[in-house]
Amino acid sequence: MALLGRLRTKADAGEKTFTVEISPPVNYKTMVKTDEMVRALKDFDIAGIAVTNSTGGSFRMNPLAVVETIRAWRPETPIVIHLTARDEGSVRSLYSHADEMDRKAVSDVLVLRGDPTPQRSREVDAFKFSTVELVRLLREYRDRQGYTIDILIAGHPEYPSHALSKHMLYQRRKIEAGAQGIIANIVTDPTNYARYVEAALAHGIAVPILPSVIPLTSVRRCLFLQTGLHIPVPRRILERLTEAGSKEEAARIGLEFTIGIVEHLLREGAPGVNFNLIFPQDIASVGDVLRAVRGHATIWEKYKIEDPEEIEYYSQLRGRRS
Numbered sequence: 001m002a003l004l005g006r007l008r009t010k011a012d013a014g015e016k017t018f019t020v021e022i023s024p025p026v027n028y029k030t031m032v033k034t035d036e037m038v039r040a041l042k043d044f045d046i047a048g049i050a051v052t053n054s055t056g057g058s059f060r061m062n063p064l065a066v067v068e069t070i071r072a073w074r075p076e077t078p079i080v081i082h083l084t085a086r087d088e089g090s091v092r093s094l095y096s097h098a099d100e101m102d103r104k105a106v107s108d109v110l111v112l113r114g115d116p117t118p119q120r121s122r123e124v125d126a127f128k129f130s131t132v133e134l135v136r137l138l139r140e141y142r143d144r145q146g147y148t149i150d151i152l153i154a155g156h157p158e159y160p161s162h163a164l165s166k167h168m169l170y171q172r173r174k175i176e177a178g179a180q181g182i183i184a185n186i187v188t189d190p191t192n193y194a195r196y197v198e199a200a201l202a203h204g205i206a207v208p209i210l211p212s213v214i215p216l217t218s219v220r221r222c223l224f225l226q227t228g229l230h231i232p233v234p235r236r237i238l239e240r241l242t243e244a245g246s247k248e249e250a251a252r253i254g255l256e257f258t259i260g261i262v263e264h265l266l267r268e269g270a271p272g273v274n275f276n277l278i279f280p281q282d283i284a285s286v287g288d289v290l291r292a293v294r295g296h297a298t299i300w301e302k303y304k305i306e307d308p309e310e311i312e313y314y315s316q317l318r319g320r321r322s
Contacts, residue, residue, distance in 0.1 A: 002107035002150040003048040003078040004181050007208045007271050010047070017272030018290060019080070020283075021050040021212065025061045033280065034066055040283045042073040043298045045290075048107075050080035050183070050274065053087060053114060062087075064097070067104045078107040080152065080183070084114025085134055089126035094134065095141055102147045110183055111135050111174075112154040132173045139178030155184035155209055157196035158231045164196065168203040175205055182209045183274055186225065188216065188233045190264035197269070211265050214276040215285035217254035218247070255285055259292045266293065 003019065010017045020041060025031040041049070049070055051063035063081045070079055081101060088094050101109065111134050117125050129137070135151055142149050153174045159167055171182070182200075187193045193211045200209060216222055219241045222233040237257050244250035262273050275286045287297035296302045 002148065003080055004108060004150040004152070004208065006047045006078065007181065007210065011208070011271050016266055016270075016294070017047045017210070018045075018294075019048040019050060019210070019272070019274045020044070020046055020286065021052060021080075021274055021276045022066075023052045023054045023278070024063050024066050026054075027061065031061075035069055037277060037280050037283060038066075038069050038073050040280060043300060044283075044287070045296060045299045045302050046077070047272070048078040048080055049074065050110065051082065053082040053084045064100055064104065064106075067106060071105070079105075080108040080110050081106050082110045082112060082114075083134065083138070084112055085127055085129050085131055086114030086116065086125045088134060089128050091137060094129075094137055098138060098141050098145070098147065098149070101149060102145070106149065108150045108152055109138065110152045110154065111138065111179070132170070132177050135174050135179050136177040150181070151179050152181045152183050153179040155182040155196060155200075157184050157187055157192040157211065159196075161195065164199040165203075168199050168205065171200065171205055172203050175207060179207070181207045184209055184211045186214050186229070186231050186276060187211045187265065188222075188225065188231060188237070188261065190261055190268055193265055193270060194268045208271050210272055210274050211270050212274040212276050213258065213262055213265070213289075214278070215254060215258050215282050215289070216241070216261075217251040217258075217282075217285060219250065221254075251285075255288055258285070259289050262289055262293050 007017045022034065022037055025034045051066055051070075053063050067079060070077065083097065088097075111131050113131055131153065135153065139151060142151075153171065155171070156167060184193065184196065197209055214221070214225070216233070216237060219238065222238055222241060225231040225233055240253050240257070241250050244253055265273060275289070277283060277286065290297040291301070
């Protein structure tokens with residue numbers, strides 16, 4: 001089942017959906033970090049894993065390059081691959097990637113513009129198609145080939161109120177072209193997510209909108225969100241992190257804020273949360289958040305199994321991460 005299917009199934013049952021998002025390796029040396037992160041996630045009770053198409057990655061280390069790594073540890077988990085207008089220079093390239101995704105049993109695709117490559121955009125970036133065109137081309141090819149791939153698009157709750165109307169008109173065009181759901185950008189202020197959903201509904205957009213959250217465990221990370229990604233961080237969070245006497249205290253304070261953000265999002269009606277992971281240590285933070293908001297992080301904690309290696313149903317239970 002694709003991620004969108006799980007979102008709807010869980011929503012019908014009154015449950016929330018939690019996913020994680022990782023980046024592909026920048027080079028061969030950093031493949032070790034990616035493998036380490038996937039290993040650490042192997043027993044997490046999550047509904048999907050998204051793989052970004054990061055600006056800093058190489059052309060060989062695209063999202064599809066790590067699908068086998070994920071499948072080795074999580075054979076049944078839906079995988080969401082990012083597909084960017086930045087990198088698709090021809091219809092042939094798009095079709096080739098769709099074929100590869102089908103062969104590798106990728107269940108969902110997130111279509112987005114993609115950030116220009118710093119200092120080299122004119123040389124290496126495509127931007128031949130708009131995201132509306134990419135959604136339409138992918139949907140038509142998917143239907144023609146009979147592929148079971150769901151199409152998601154990116155959302156931007158960080159946009160100011162005056163920009164949301166124009167943004168939603170463009171989102172509506174992508175929905176009409178074939179997009180079936182939205183994974184929203186990182187949310188640091190849950191009221192922005194509520195405002196975003198309200199604007200979407202006002203424009204006739206009723207697809208699931210899954211907000212993203214990143215552990216706010218340091219001042220440096222918060223400043224990067226503000227300056228690098230143009231995502232504002234509430235002043236009270238920055239002030240509390242700045243006042244912390246040590247990295248450990250800052251991490252603890254940031255974790256408390258992150259838990260509060262997730263709880264607020266769920267109260268606002270979010271169908272779940274997509275956690276952005278940058279470093280392996282972020283996984284421990286996400287585990288703490290999940291334990292705080294729903295009582296467990298791993299399937300072993302969910303089923304109250306103390307020693308999973310010794311039980312008869314070890315392999316079967318690992319496939320029950322609904």
